[in-house]
Amino acid sequence: MEIIKYPQREQWKAIMERPYTDNGAVLDTVRHVLREVRRNGDAALLELARRFDGAELAKLEADAVEIQSAEAALAPSLKTAIRAAAANIEAFHRGQLREEAAVETAPGIRCWRRSVGIERVGLYIPGGSAPLFSTVLMLGIPARLAGCAEVVLCTPPGKDGKVHPAILYAASLCGISRVVKAGGAGAIAALAYGTDTIPRVDKIFGPGNQYVTAAKQLVQQEGVAIDMPAGPSEVCVLADAAAQAAYIAADLLSQAEHGPDSQVLLLTDSEALIVNVEAELECQVAALPRGTIARKALERSRIVLLRSLDEAMELANAYAAEHLILQCADAEARAEQVRNAGSVFIGAWSPESAGDYATGTNHTLPTNGFARASSGVSTDSFVRKITFQQLTREGLQGIAATVTEMAEAEGLQAHAEAVRVRLR
Ligand SMILES: NC(=O)c1ccc[n+]([C@@H]2O[C@H](COP(=O)([O-])OP(=O)(O)OC[C@H]3O[C@@H](n4cnc5c(N)ncnc54)[C@H](O)[C@@H]3O)[C@@H](O)[C@H]2O)c1
Numbered sequence: 001m002e003i004i005k006y007p008q009r010e011q012w013k014a015i016m017e018r019p020y021t022d023n024g025a026v027l028d029t030v031r032h033v034l035r036e037v038r039r040n041g042d043a044a045l046l047e048l049a050r051r052f053d054g055a056e057l058a059k060l061e062a063d064a065v066e067i068q069s070a071e072a073a074l075a076p077s078l079k080t081a082i083r084a085a086a087a088n089i090e091a092f093h094r095g096q097l098r099e100e101a102a103v104e105t106a107p108g109i110r111c112w113r114r115s116v117g118i119e120r121v122g123l124y125i126p127g128g129s130a131p132l133f134s135t136v137l138m139l140g141i142p143a144r145l146a147g148c149a150e151v152v153l154c155t156p157p158g159k160d161g162k163v164h165p166a167i168l169y170a171a172s173l174c175g176i177s178r179v180v181k182a183g184g185a186g187a188i189a190a191l192a193y194g195t196d197t198i199p200r201v202d203k204i205f206g207p208g209n210q211y212v213t214a215a216k217q218l219v220q221q222e223g224v225a226i227d228m229p230a231g232p233s234e235v236c237v238l239a240d241a242a243a244q245a246a247y248i249a250a251d252l253l254s255q256a257e258h259g260p261d262s263q264v265l266l267l268t269d270s271e272a273l274i275v276n277v278e279a280e281l282e283c284q285v286a287a288l289p290r291g292t293i294a295r296k297a298l299e300r301s302r303i304v305l306l307r308s309l310d311e312a313m314e315l316a317n318a319y320a321a322e323h324l325i326l327q328c329a330d331a332e333a334r335a336e337q338v339r340n341a342g343s344v345f346i347g348a349w350s351p352e353s354a355g356d357y358a359t360g361t362n363h364t365l366p367t368n369g370f371a372r373a374s375s376g377v378s379t380d381s382f383v384r385k386i387t388f389q390q391l392t393r394e395g396l397q398g399i400a401a402t403v404t405e406m407a408e409a410e411g412l413q414a415h416a417e418a419v420r421v422r423l424r
């Protein structure tokens with residue numbers, strides 16, 4: 001990791017830069033894939049599975065036999081873990097469902113909002129380098145709680161033409177019965193345009209590689225809603241001299257192992273801690289099966305020594321990490337100072353990976369500084385909040401002058417008449 005000591009403010013912009021990837025070539029490929037699927041539908045998806053996933057598929061959807069045999073293929077301990085995680089995720093996301101009281105804004109005028117689940121949603125579950133079945137829970141549970149009528153899950157097939165059994169098991173737990181074997185931009189195109197077997201959806205959710213992210217951004221321009229551009233994973237650790245170097249190294253590696261384009265950042269006011277974390281990183285990365293991937297991510301990552309923890313906090317807020325870990329003596333007080341982050345982990349006992357799987361919070365979070373303006377996925381992401389109002393005659397009389405005055409000032413006479421005609 002690059003070490004930057006006591007940077008001047010002018011250097012902060014460079015410190016906060018995410019790894020740059022020129023996605024010009026990716027966009028060209030993705031546009032081509034979107035066209036293929038729009039034109040040739042299912043046939044294009046079968047060809048893309050052959051080309052990119054090395055899978056010969058007889059049909060695109062996982063059938064009941066494949067879904068049922070998935071349960072038998074999983075170790076009981078893994079099923080127990082998935083169910084335990086699902087229970088916590090459900091509890092946290094259920095708490096987000098709130099009935100809002102109607103408000104009488106003026107005598108005789110009643111306004112209220114009702115959350116209505118988005119009718120048709122598509123969930124993309126990455127499967128290229130790791131089958132992220134935890135993401136099925138993170139998207140499928142809030143979709144169910146929100147009352148989405150139709151949920152279609154797309155994920156790349158393995159070379160054997162099958163979907164990873166843990167993805168199928170997690171999907172069943174969430175009540176998802178339509179699992180489509182399609183990955184990358186092809187999957188996003190199918191969800192956006194529909195094919196003979198895959199229904200077009202209203203909103204597409206889920207993380208993925210650069211092809212998935214580019215495809216989501218392109219179909220969004222064509223009118224399909226997306227959750228957010230969830231790019232390569234990232235974590236920022238803010239730590240003081242008392243923090244455990246071994247914990248910090250483990251937390252940094254847990255995100256670095258996602259992909260070579262992941263980025264991790266350590267902000268501290270302790271030079272001694274940096275020395276210890278570096279030693280721990282070297283020792284721990286050597287033991288990781290995905291050590292080569294993690295090393296590549298570390299090459300593009302930074303450790304920053306700051307003059308004080310206050311200054312570190314300021315930089316953490318400016319960076320707006322997907323995940324922010326606070327490992328310092330006054331972690332709870334520091335948490336109150338957080339302004340920009342996707343999700344925050346407070347104190348030495350709160351590793352980021354606990355949130356990735358099982359604390360209950362959602363792990364689909366804004367990356368690349370989007371946490372400055374966006375939130376992670378929640379039950380709210382799967383609903384529309386429709387507003388309602390009902391006026392009595394007295395209510396309309398009470399605001400008639402306000403409406404007609406404003407309508408005429410905007411030059412919109414018909415607006416004013418729609419009020420007057422009722423009160424004449
Ligand atoms: N931010 C988040 O919340 C979050 C969560 C989990 C994962 N992630 C990210 O998701 C990503 C997962 O990526 P992945 O690759 O493992 O799986 P993936 O499922 O996103 O991508 C696999 C698909 O990519 C397509 N593809 C591969 N090579 C291609 C090529 N040369 N041209 C066109 N298409 C091609 C294929 O269709 C293939 O099926 C990682 O970058 C990880 O960091 C982010």
Ligand SMILES: N[C@H](CO)Cc1c[nH]c[nH+]1
Pocket residue numbers: 132134135232233234322356363364365
């Ligand atoms: N850390 C990822 C989001 O950035 C989510 C994930 C899934 N599995 C493990 N981790």
Ligand SMILES: [Zn+2]
Pocket residue numbers: 233254255258353356
């Ligand atoms: Zn993770």
